[in-house]
Amino acid sequence: MHAESGKELPRVEAFEALYAMGCRPRHGEVVMIAGRSGTQKSGFALYWTAQMGLPTLYFSADMSAFTASSRLASMMTGDTTEMVEAGMGAGGRHRMEYLNALSGLPFTFSFGSPITWHAVDEEVEAWVELWDNYPAVFVFDNLMDFEGAESDYTEQMAVMSGLTELARATGATVIVLHHASDKSWEAKSDPWAPPSRDQIKGGLSEKPELSLSVALDPNSHEYRVAVVKQRMGACDPTGKRYASMRCHPEVTRFSKLERLAPVTPPAQPWSPTAILQKQGV
Template sequence: MLSPARSLTLHAESGKELPRIDAFEPLYNIGCRPRHGEVVMIAGRSGTQKSGLALFWAAQMNLPTLYFSADMSAFTASSRLASMMTGDTTTMVEAGMAAGGRYREEYLAALAHLNITFSFGSPITWKAVDEELEAYVELWDAYPAVMVFDNLMDFDSAESDYTEQMAVMSGLTELSRATGATVIVLHHASDKSWEAKSDPWAPPSRDQVKGGLSEKPELSLSVALDPTSMEFRIAVIKQRMGACDPTAKRYATLRCQPEYTRFAKPEPRISPLPPAAPRQWSPLDALKQ
């Protein structure tokens, strides 16, 4: 049992902000404050770069991370990271790894500094989570600072069972509190709603997240990608310690480069100079003639 003062003293450090990323400045500007020790959900429709965003975020923070990837294969995840670090496309990474030699060495060197450990088992089971955590602690003598679960519906028995999905979210919350880690979990939003058909490139509102599970985490982000402009839109649909918009009408806009698994601030738009006004005739003109 802890008094309020004792609880604040013990957990003040765990509640501080996560390292800020330059590319996420528009998101911070709308009041989003991701913190250590929170459960964070990234929700979006199919094909909206949810996995790419989680991978980019984890790599840019470069905190000790344990990444459970049931949605991406081992090659997809590692080639995306190599692409992100080098600026080569994933196709170039694949060709370079096949060619071997210096190309292979360059890609491996680009990944050497990353503090990410992967687990690619599918489906994700609590037994596997326990075993991976035990192995991680045995290796590093500490819990990971960040754990990513890609994604919620890839947990064993949670493909479509709402009760099981709620149990998984409760388990992730308990895991975050027991280890002090930030837990990032990916989840789907409905592709069949009226909004999904009429405005598919807008971030889904909170009520479109499947199972209503976006209400469980401390922070829930709704994402969407416009494939015509490559604008990546992020709305804060739930934030326990800050502003949010459940309708997702207010969102931050990033620039997405899927072929490099990169995100960036949008480039400032420079308005063209207005045409010069026609010069007025002056009596001095007559003197010049």
């Protein structure tokens, strides 16, 4: 376990811009993904863990079983969630196609709200009984859905300490989702920018080894990810420096953001530039 911890997690092609900024998520770390409401935090975590292909135990209090399975089926097939819902309802060949698409994913879900430590213990014991090892990744969606942690700062700090202990004891990467303030001046003046570290509720972004701040521009579907805390690398607490990628919420996918090069308009035939070009200058 100790030999494997600290190694970099498998890279995801869509996150190339994030890696280029010096972000290095590692095995055995506690990672926080924080953002305002409606910024596809759950979709980002689902896509990331599915693309890494590591055995994952996902605790979801924020998504229902229907939503999670529909998003994963949509991600794997490229069909929209509406198409997945229609196909599952139709049954027969369509249902089998979606079930087969999900069969190879190393995911185990635990649905229930609030998330309790008793439930976590039982799920881990069941996993060890079945596989004789620990999950490589835990995902907790989200921090404020832990029992007693809805608004109690002390309880939220206790949860973060518990998640750190879980990562240390199992060697697994622990990803926890959390909210940023929707009421700050920055949230109102620049809502599509990643929140700065001080906007993450409770100041809890200080605890993980890596804290990512996310935002989604609903007009262009540009997804922005800032590294506001990184213990072993570069970070920007203001969130002003961020990586951009393309979000496809209808299919729960992300891709590299291809920016078009600026086009220089052709010179008019009577302009000095055109005259010089004709003269070979």
